[in-house]
Amino acid sequence: MKFSCEKAILQSAVTTAGRVAAPKSSILALEGVLMEAEADGLHISGYNLETGIVTQVEAQVKEPGAIVLSARLLGEILRRMLDDVVSISVDAGCSVHIACGPTSFDIMGSSDEDFPELPSVGEGNVLTLAQGALRSMIGQTIFAVSDNESRPIHTGALFEGDGKQLSVVAVDGYRLALRREELTAQSSTEPVSFVVPGAALNEVEKICADSDAPVTITQGERHVTFEVGGTLLVARRLEGEFLNYRQTIPRNNTIVLEADCADLQRSIDRASLIINDKLKSPLRCKFEDGLLSITSKTAIGAAFDQCPITGDGKGLEIGFNNRFLMDAVKAAPASRVRLELNTATAPCLLLPLEGEADNFLYMVLPVRLRAGE
Numbered sequence: 001m002k003f004s005c006e007k008a009i010l011q012s013a014v015t016t017a018g019r020v021a022a023p024k025s026s027i028l029a030l031e032g033v034l035m036e037a038e039a040d041g042l043h044i045s046g047y048n049l050e051t052g053i054v055t056q057v058e059a060q061v062k063e064p065g066a067i068v069l070s071a072r073l074l075g076e077i078l079r080r081m082l083d084d085v086v087s088i089s090v091d092a093g094c095s096v097h098i099a100c101g102p103t104s105f106d107i108m109g110s111s112d113e114d115f116p117e118l119p120s121v122g123e124g125n126v127l128t129l130a131q132g133a134l135r136s137m138i139g140q141t142i143f144a145v146s147d148n149e150s151r152p153i154h155t156g157a158l159f160e161g162d163g164k165q166l167s168v169v170a171v172d173g174y175r176l177a178l179r180r181e182e183l184t185a186q187s188s189t190e191p192v193s194f195v196v197p198g199a200a201l202n203e204v205e206k207i208c209a210d211s212d213a214p215v216t217i218t219q220g221e222r223h224v225t226f227e228v229g230g231t232l233l234v235a236r237r238l239e240g241e242f243l244n245y246r247q248t249i250p251r252n253n254t255i256v257l258e259a260d261c262a263d264l265q266r267s268i269d270r271a272s273l274i275i276n277d278k279l280k281s282p283l284r285c286k287f288e289d290g291l292l293s294i295t296s297k298t299a300i301g302a303a304f305d306q307c308p309i310t311g312d313g314k315g316l317e318i319g320f321n322n323r324f325l326m327d328a329v330k331a332a333p334a335s336r337v338r339l340e341l342n343t344a345t346a347p348c349l350l351l352p353l354e355g356e357a358d359n360f361l362y363m364v365l366p367v368r369l370r371a372g373e
Contacts, residue, residue, distance in 0.1 A: 287313020
């Protein structure tokens with residue numbers, strides 16, 4: 001095996017595939033990246049038995065072949081090399097020579113036969129949308145994916161396609177995040193639904209550019225793939241019954257308000273300064289006519305702030321976890337939001353303003369307030 005490739009291109013590809021390489025594994029090959037030099041270029045793969053990434057780059061292939069190299073070591077070698085052409089050659093004993101300018105390394109690799117084969121999805125439902133749209137959808141919902149392994153299905157986000165729109169939904173028992181965007185294509189007119197692990201979605205977000213270039217999602221029987229240019233990510237689908245989230249969203253709420261997201265963030269941030277992991281306290285929010293008052297109390301002291309709102313909150317006092325409320329406000333893809341509330345024990349909804357695109361919904365459950373908080 002012998003090939004050469006621009007250092008920047010090769011380093012980027014190794015970094016992309018190496019992100020899903022296992023940091024430590026009983027299968028040594030999983031700590032590495034598989035490099036396959038073929039007639040159409042260089043294919044680099046990483047796989048941790050849950051998520052796999054294959055990316056293809058242009059290379060001058062003189063002798064085809066394959067080798068597995070430590071993802072960490074190869075990444076460090078390339079990072080320190082000059083910006084020039086990198087040449088890699090492999091002999092029959094898996095000894096690897098890496099050269100770039102005046103620098104060279106001789107290291108041992110392992111046979112490609114040790115690297116597990118990535119699953120194939122085959123034919124399935126195909127959804128297409130802009131990379132930038134999917135990237136924002138993931139970034140604005142991933143915070144609500146659960147880390148509680150007792151309900152594995154909720155450690156991922158639900159994808160729902162109806163032929164026209166794609167919805168991404170995440171829940172963790174304390175909050176719900178939902179984003180919608182228009183699809184540019186869907187192969188089936190039937191509704192599609194599947195759950196993608198949160199860890200895989202973190203990688204999908206990284207490989208998507210903030211552009212209108214397409215990303216193709218293919219739903220297989222047990223896996224799902226995301227194809228972005230010359231990069232393919234494959235992830236195991238989570239099995240189980242996802243929460244019937246539509247039934248949890250309260251309707252006909254009696255209090256409807258509007259607020260500026262930047263104003264809300266600043267008020268929440270100021271009132272949260274005396275709260276930390278050791279000194280936890282809910283935010284006491286009092287919604288009045290045209291004004292939201294936020295207070296917090298811990299052993300450090302007390303904080304008070306006010307935020308202008310549009311509408312009458314009817315004096316409702318309700319408690320929220322400061323981080324959960326802040327996450328929802330930060331994620332909302334709008335400068336102003338509609339707040340819907342009912343009672344001190346009912347969830348708060350953050351929605352688009354009336355007349356605007358119905359492309360997001362965030363729900364935050366309240367925290368019981370005790371006397372003196």
